[in-house]
Amino acid sequence: MNNHSELFWQHYAISRLDRTALLNQEPSVLWFTGLSGAGKTTLANCLAKRLYDGGLLAYVLDGDNLRHGLNRDLDFSVAARHENVRRMAEVASLMYDAGLITLAACISPFKAERDFARSLVPAGKFVEVFVDTPLSLCEQRDNKGLYRRARAGEIVNFTGIDSPFERPVEPEITINTTGRSPGQCIDTIMDYLSRHDLIAAARPGRLTEKTQNA
Template sequence: MMDKSSNVVWHMHQVTHADRVRQMGQKPCILWFTGLSGSGKSTLANALEGELFRFGHHSYLLDGDNVRHGLNKDLGFSDADRVENIRRIGEVAKLFVDAGLIVLTAFISPFRSDRDLVRNLVGEGQFIEVHVKAPLEVCESRDPKGLYRKARAGEIKHFTGIDSPYEAPEQPEIVIDTGADDLETCTGQLLDFLVARGAVSRGG
């Protein structure tokens, strides 16, 4: 049987990555928001994208639930499916970075090896791991989708933090403590981080 990829050749584009970077005036990267369900990943990523847009930057937000409505709707929540979910997202995010965008991804992504896989897809400094940190009891008290309640009742299996592990980042680029700080503070911390890194400016 022929290998599926044996006749596939990468097509070089006339417009290069460097061309897009110059045109957009920003440093493309992946902001990978990881944390427990209810930690505030999607809320924080959404708020940050609003600020980036306000300052004239080009970004796109990939949210875990939204992606599972289309690209990954065939995947469940077993460990194997979680790995494939992140692999696909990593490949999509890599393409967005090549296009010159700042990509915000909000996924539990519980396994370090999967996050490292995505880090290795892009260039040095283009993967920014954002640990959205909040104690389990805080996340569970928020429970915006009622998922913890269902997991505790045995209605949901393989739920991160209950019957499936979460491997917290060991050396993330930045830790945002949503259990201690409000949304405005957390968003400001991230924006300050990106400005200090030279990825964006508040002047667009």
């Protein structure tokens, strides 16, 4: 329906590159994928804090929270879950375009969904972060009580129980959370971002270093 002849493309006076220059940071999309309870949102939030402390503007898009607003019309049918991920991917690309380091936390169990999200962002600016917490541990935690209900048949199409999770084949980052603190996991991500020029070394740190050397 998007080839409707009423559709025009409006050009913008200020581009992403202008915003990048203004913010003095490189926008990117970090896409956290993994089972329910794997720790996606926890890690995204810890990362947002770490980036903020480094003077960087990040924004967390959380699948649960979007369902209270943009995606409130969607239920948990297979089609609606796909649409949920599609919209999150589209919003992530808008946030990217706005200049932000965008942290999307979304089960996104299917490779095609994650590949779609990736397709909306220039190569190298999309970072798939696989939060690889074993099902057994997620189920043991069961913070939201959802696994118990899925096992009891009260929830159907639940990822990991009666709906598949397609493990990422080549994610940029795989986080094994078992026995590691959120801070340690964030170190791994920060290291990746730094090595790939997606963040400069944290600015306050650099300034401190210079001061110390002076």
